[in-house]
Amino acid sequence: MMKESLRIQELSNAFGPSGLEDDVLKIVQKEVKEIQLERDSFNNLSGVLNPKNHGPKIMFDAHMDEVGLIVQAVKPNGTMTFLPLGGQAASNFVSASYKLKNKKGEYVHAVVASKPPHFLSEIERNAAPQVSNLVLDCGSTSKEETEKEYALGIACFGVPDVECKFDEKKGLFYGKAFDDRIGVAAQIEVLNQLSKAKLPCQIQASFSTQEEVGERGVYANYKKLQPDVLICFEGCPADDTFQEPWLIQAGLHKGPMLRHFDVTMITNPRFQAFALDLAKKHHIPVQESVRSGGGTNAGRIHMEGVPSIVIGVPVRYIHSNYSYCALDDYQAAVQLGVTLAKHLTKEVIQQF
Numbered sequence: 001m002m003k004e005s006l007r008i009q010e011l012s013n014a015f016g017p018s019g020l021e022d023d024v025l026k027i028v029q030k031e032v033k034e035i036q037l038e039r040d041s042f043n044n045l046s047g048v049l050n051p052k053n054h055g056p057k058i059m060f061d062a063h064m065d066e067v068g069l070i071v072q073a074v075k076p077n078g079t080m081t082f083l084p085l086g087g088q089a090a091s092n093f094v095s096a097s098y099k100l101k102n103k104k105g106e107y108v109h110a111v112v113a114s115k116p117p118h119f120l121s122e123i124e125r126n127a128a129p130q131v132s133n134l135v136l137d138c139g140s141t142s143k144e145e146t147e148k149e150y151a152l153g154i155a156c157f158g159v160p161d162v163e164c165k166f167d168e169k170k171g172l173f174y175g176k177a178f179d180d181r182i183g184v185a186a187q188i189e190v191l192n193q194l195s196k197a198k199l200p201c202q203i204q205a206s207f208s209t210q211e212e213v214g215e216r217g218v219y220a221n222y223k224k225l226q227p228d229v230l231i232c233f234e235g236c237p238a239d240d241t242f243q244e245p246w247l248i249q250a251g252l253h254k255g256p257m258l259r260h261f262d263v264t265m266i267t268n269p270r271f272q273a274f275a276l277d278l279a280k281k282h283h284i285p286v287q288e289s290v291r292s293g294g295g296t297n298a299g300r301i302h303m304e305g306v307p308s309i310v311i312g313v314p315v316r317y318i319h320s321n322y323s324y325c326a327l328d329d330y331q332a333a334v335q336l337g338v339t340l341a342k343h344l345t346k347e348v349i350q351q352f
């Protein structure tokens with residue numbers, strides 16, 4: 001378990017905004033022991049665990065990218081305007097600390113400038129923040145200094161500068177990017193655990209890119225692997241600190257969440273019921289949800305006629321810079337993935 005919690009921490013800390021997932025790729029390639037994963041020009045990774053198995057093809061997917069930002073322009077005073085990468089509230093950026101990758105490939109620290117209250121007008125004080133009014137400050141005093149000495153400028157990417165911590169007693173992770181690094185970690189562990197199992201199906205691995213900007217990378221992996229069934233591992237938004245108790249559908253320590261519905265997919269009811277039944281039989285805790293928002297790689301791929309489900313590890317304050325997720329939920333997600341792989345026979349899949 002020590003090894004897995006260190007792996008989760010390493011994945012959470014990795015720099016991997018949509019489009020620049022390279023550091024995450026390296027960790028995945030190091031940690032997936034039994035598959036020689038291939039990289040494509042999208043920076044997706046894919047491979048097959050047991051290519052000699054002629055059973056149905058099960059594609060596991062987790063996306064490697066995280067929400068972040070991209071520098072738009074440098075102002076004469078050296079600060080930088082930026083655009084969000086992936087869906088984030090503008091309030092999320094205010095006073096936050098970021099790690100930017102500069103033109104030399106080094107990581108440079110910057111903060112989102114916050115005007116001191118001393119200088120705020122009454123109107124400014126009460127206004128909701130807008131990304132177009134915010135700037136990043138690396139500490140420079142001019143455009144020349146930002147560009148030459150810090151090697152920062154147009155199209156530099158950034159992610160929150162947050163260090164993952166694991167509270168062993170509570171079994172709780174604190175950090176950034178659990179969407180979807182906790183899913184990436186779960187998928188790595190599932191693949192490693194399945195490497196010696198006798199299986200009724202072929203296991204395909206997809207570690208995809210650019211999910212947060214519109215489920216882009218996964219499509220290339222789907223075309224390459226041509227799966228019969230898709231299982232996505234996700235970090236999904238926990239709702240247990242917002243919702244009325246009767247409406248909590250993704251609480252911490254209650255197991256992974258399986259969505260029946262989100263705005264991009266009505267989950268195949270037969271596959272969903274099979275997964276829920278199997279979880280029950282094997283005493284794996286799960287939660288069910290009907291989501292009024294959301295969207296995942298499954299939303300994209302199910303439209304190709306591939307029955308798809310999403311196993312989501314609840315993450316509190318997802319798409320913000322600081323979040324929590326629980327080790328026990330991750331473990332249950334792994335257990336469910338492994339158990340599904342052992343039971344997805346040709347006959348079962350035909351009924352989906």
Ligand SMILES: [Zn+2]
Pocket residue numbers: 063179180211234235
């Ligand atoms: Zn995600």
